[in-house]
Amino acid sequence: MQIISNFYPIGLKINTIIGTILSIIVLHKAFYFVIGMFFTRKFKPAKKKHKYGICIAARNEEKVIGNLIDSINKQDYPKNLYKIFVVADNCTDNTAKIAREKGAICYERNDSEHRTKGYALQFLFKKIDKDYKVDSFEGYFIFDADNLLKSNYISKMNDAFDEGCKIITSYRNTKNFDENWVSSTYALHWIRSIRTNHRARSILRLATNIQGTGFLFSNEIVKNGWKYTSLTEDRALTADAVAQGYQITYQDDAEFYDEQPVSLKVALRQRLRWSKGHLQAFAESGPYLFINIFFGKKYIKTNWNKKEENLSLGRRIIESIRHRFASFDTLVQLTPIAFINLVRWLIFSVLIYSCYTYVNGIDNINLFKGSVWLAKLLRGTFNINIYMAPGINALFMGLLISIWFRILYRIGSYFLNTFLAVYLFIVEDARIKKISLPKKLLFVFTWPTFDIIGRYTMYIALFKKVTWKPIPHESKITIDDIDGGTK
Amino acid sequence: MKELIKQFYTEGFATTFIDKPVNYIKKKTNNKKKIKIYTFIIKLLYTLIFILIAVYILYKKLHI
Missing domain, CATH: 3.90.550.10 (Spore Coat Polysaccharide Biosynthesis Protein SpsA; Chain A)
Structure with missing residues (x-):
């Protein structure tokens, strides 16, 4: 317990470094978001x-x-x-x-x-x-x-x-x-x-x-x-x-x-299949995409005999950069980042932190610690700090605190995510069918469940065998119903 | 570049924040000069606001 506890300050730094690396590898998504807006x-x-x-x-x-x-x-x-x-x-x-x-x-x-x-x-x-x-x-x-x-x-x-x-x-x-x-x-x-x-x-x-x-x-x-x-x-x-x-x-x-x-x-059944397939694709294609980032097309698994154009040196350099970045981008899309974050949390925030609190106790931790907007709001309203002497009670309290901070972060993120649905309804107003305001509000508030389901099906897919099952389709809607689509 | 500028002023947010106000103004007045001036002001405001929004989103997402 003491050894794990001593590792806590270093563990905190390692955790921060991993978090920073993960943030950097998805930085380009911010530009995609802004470009896609317009x-x-x-x-x-x-x-x-x-x-x-x-x-x-x-x-x-x-x-x-x-x-x-x-x-x-x-x-x-x-x-x-x-x-x-x-x-x-x-x-x-x-x-x-x-x-x-x-x-x-x-x-x-x-x-x-x-x-x-x-x-x-x-x-x-x-x-x-x-x-x-x-x-x-x-x-x-x-x-x-x-x-x-x-x-x-x-x-x-x-x-x-x-x-x-x-x-x-x-x-x-x-x-x-x-x-x-x-x-x-x-x-x-x-x-x-x-x-x-x-x-x-x-x-x-x-x-x-x-x-x-x-x-x-x-x-x-x-x-x-x-x-x-x-x-x-x-x-x-x-x-x-x-x-x-x-x-x-x-x-x-x-x-x-x-x-x-x-x-x-x-x-849920479909999402589980997607998650499993996603993990399979990461395992099968991830290594090749990773190699491509550094070695270009030197190692490719499949060959469709793509006709290579006769490009000038400048164009070849640009094409090489483009290809490597596309490989990196696709690899990031396949990487199970949610699972990596779960493992990080379990190791650093739960296991190591609990051992740390067992040995050192809990000294003045704010109940609403965290950078998410909800934590800041609650901290500003309520000032509740936790103190506990070292021992087994502090270990369990450390465990509960870790879980509580995670829940607080998730609740805050849930509400932030609803703004994305608002953005989508506005920006795609011309293409989304007419929906009443109460229904739109319902859909805005239920939208974040999509990513929550995706996260948990990813965790389950790691361990559960998944087979393909058909999705039933019942809709009687025709293209004429949608847009009077005649020649 | 011409195509991108055209998209900025005709698609996505533009259908809500340019087209709808301009159509409203056209219903309220027949004065072509006034319509032109109001359309210009709306487009200018739209440009400024959405550039600021884009910069803010990048700032937040990149944690600059």
Whole structure:
């Protein structure tokens, strides 16, 4: 106990240094936030209309897939320049029948052992290559069965593709934004990603992250098939793309709608899968991204045979810096910082501090110590200090104090986080559907639960085995309901 | 740069803090000169306020 207690002053310094390093590695996010407030990358109208395969992986999605295919068929883009492919994956309903009736090419897959969306896409691309050749389409869209596309979606994505972008993500709006607080937290999360990541990264020619659906990529990426079969295939694809030097850009004018979970139980299940997939992606891709920061593209795991442009020395230097920074940025995004902070807190603030208080007692600690606004406010109002003589009681009091300070910090952060929701509602007012003020207030105050759930599912995902399970989609909303989307 | 300036004055916050007040003024008066002056003042105030907000956000997040 004495030895651990003696370590406390050094431990405090080490803890501060680790905290400072973690703060420095996310410093660039502040610039992303400000850039995203006002700017995004824009694309000129395309000179050429390209040919696309539209890929949809569906598992028992008979209620929604028809509406998605209808919205695709209503695109202001030549019908002969896209083909819709559906993989009816382990379906026990009429998904395949409805997809075929609506004009999609549908392949049925039955493999209950390999169940992730990634496996379904892998099967689909094998079929496309066999029946059509992967090269016969210049690019591929990936959608979830519950999506709906605005009528100019493919045109707008084509503008970005025509400008030479190889991987493009798009604006993810929500069909059922105001159905309840659970769906609203997801809806705000996607908008937050757009405003705090995608827009800035796109302008800076970095690589934003693909988020499962609503993205387009060049056919060279699936020349050797689809390889990403983990719980979060989008993270794995993002990391591979970044490692090879691809930009992942964002087209703000291409808007699609997605259905979010409304049940907390389903949301927790999905978040657990995301957290597990996130950790898997960190373990698989983290080392390569880290090496890339220092050695550039010397070591890459996957090779899509990216055509390297003949650049001048100056441009090559800029490209090298860009690639290394994009690798660093993606690595930071994958790093489980919440878990690192938890371990720090447990070791330094709980274990070592409790031993310190056992040996030295507690001398004049303010009950509302801390830098968060709530602690400052309470300190200004109440002046309560704690004193305790050394011993076992001081150890338990030290433990309680550590937990109390953590709770105080979290409560303060919770209320601060509500301002982000206010910002998102204002800045995206033109795109968010009309919601009554009382509901908006509810959604503002429930929004911070999204990150809380993410934090705790991350902790659980470290230890729990997670398998892929489908998210049920029930929404009957069509694209006509949303924007009267006709040609 | 032209595109970025255009975005600053037409998208995001601008739809709430420029478009709505300007549309309100257009409903209240037909005088083109007045509309032009008020639009200029609104855009100037918007520019100053949001530059200050951006600097403040960077200051807070970077703990300068």
